Amino acid sequence: MILGMAVGILPAFAEPQINDNGLIVETYMSGIPDNPTSMAFVGDDILVLQRYNGQVRLIQDGIMQDRPVLDVSVAKDGERGMLGITTVGSTVYIYFTASDTDGGEAIENRIYKYTWNGHDLVDPVLLKTLPSENYYHNGGAMTNFDGQVYAVIGDNGNYGRLQNRPFDWKNDTSVILRVDPPGPYYAIGVRNSFGLAVDPFTGNLWDTENGDDENDEINLVPDRFNSGWIEIMGPAKNQEQIDALPKYEDYAYSDPEFTWQKPVAPTGISFLKSDRMKNYEDSVFVGDCNTGNIYRFKLNSERTGFVFDTPELSDNMLNEGDPSDEIIFGTNFGCVTDVEAGPDGLLYFVSLSEGKIFRVMPNVLAQGAESQDGTQQGGGCLIATAAYGTETASQVQMLREIRDGVMFGTSSGAAFMSGFNSFYYTFSPTVADMERQSPVFKEAVRIAITPMLSTLSILSYADIDSESEMIGYGIGIILLNAGLYIVAPALAIVQLRRVLR
Secondary structure (H helix, E strand, O other), X not given: OOHHHHHHOOOOOOOOEEOOOOEEEEEEEOOOOOOEEEEEEEOOEEEEEEOOOOEEEEEEOOEEOXXXXXXXXXXXXXXXXXXXXXXXXXXXXXXXXXXXXXXXXXXXXXXXXXXXOOOOEEEEEEEEEEOOOOXXXXXXXXXXXXXXXXXXXXXXXXXOHXXXXXXXXXXXXXXXXXXXXXXXXXXXXXXXXXXXXXXXOOOOEEEEEOOOOOOEEEEEEOOOEEOOOOOOOOOOOOHHHHHOOOOOOOOEEOOOOEEEOOOOOEEEEEOOOOOOOHHHOOEEEEEEOOOOOEEEEEEOXXXXXXXXXXXXXXXXXXXXXXXXXXXXXXXXXXXXXXXXXXXXXXXXXXXXXXXEEEEEEEOHHHOOOEOOOOOEOXXXXXXXXXXXXXXXXXXXXXXXXXXXHHHHHOHHHHHHHHHHHHHHOOOHHHHHHHHHHOHHHHHHHHHHHHHHHHHHOHHHHOOOOOHHHHHHHHHHHHHHHHHHHHHHHHHHHHHHHHHHO
């Protein structure tokens, strides 16, 4: 499946939904121009690639900065353009299709590393040049683990030993590369991939791979792996088919860990290692471009494959007509091109077709339930998080501690939070999104909520161990805020009118 063509025929998507009552999805950033393809974190900030114009944009404190931090000339036809990014500390690796002018004729694919100085990407070093003879199957996904940076490129229309054909023709296609430090091919026989990720618990590399007319794949990728293309896509028919593969050194084939018989164009792939979403650490998350779905696959105890409750999926394949509810994690995300786990322990999805980054987090509406370790779990306040730019801000941490340590400690407090959240979540995602788009509005909200935060801080010092004390403190805080936000402004207006008479 050619990603560029897939985007052109996508239907209009409704609002994204997560099929898990313990989670919610919010629009973290909207209005990203020129087809965002992938993102990476530098500290708490985000660098996002714009495929068509060769720019890298900075999202800082939840706001996309006006000035690009890098601008290079790229070809943009088919699956060319700004394609992949990964970071190791302040070193940033970027994969793009170079051109003399934006939108011009492709020269080649290039992988550079840059230094992030907090404002710009500087000191470019060219690490690798790769073919871009055809507009399709240029790959570009990147990842890193334990000091090794990886990148993937598809076949780019070449068919030789690296594509399991018995003759030599072109190198550096259909491979997963060791980029920095360089080394031998990590894997061969890759048709077309938009997703690479490393399991943080095992160090195992995984990829997604697009089939031709059928058989999209998720693969566990050991060192010296042969993914089988062009002879095999999806599970091999028999051992004879595997034995008949033309040999390229000692690269060995194994069947994919999961296959879609009908193509969905799987793209980004990621794992979670997160105190915030610990119940999801046993999972692999994958996005697709054809249907707008996000998939969640539960790992086996060895983290080398998947386990399913649905009998039809026990063959590790979704055949046409098989039920898929078990693996559908979310819907209506548009053409997803990247899935990333953030330093905040939350999941981020880049939607190329929507020009947005979505974020999935714990749902405070469902936080009356206990986690596996018996403690109350929860996300932060969306409005305060957007106002202060990070969930690690002291103000946001205070709100979380009051909610979890004080309010949920009594039945009346938990009941109040349930009712409050039912109202709060009808408007807070919209307000938070507005804050991220407007620095002026963000500052106004910060000023407006400061008095409320000051009054709520009283609860941090209160020793509440009974229902009556919780009700008493609660009424007191409500009356205090009513005085600050209603009575005081009303008195000021009355006084001003007297002065003006």
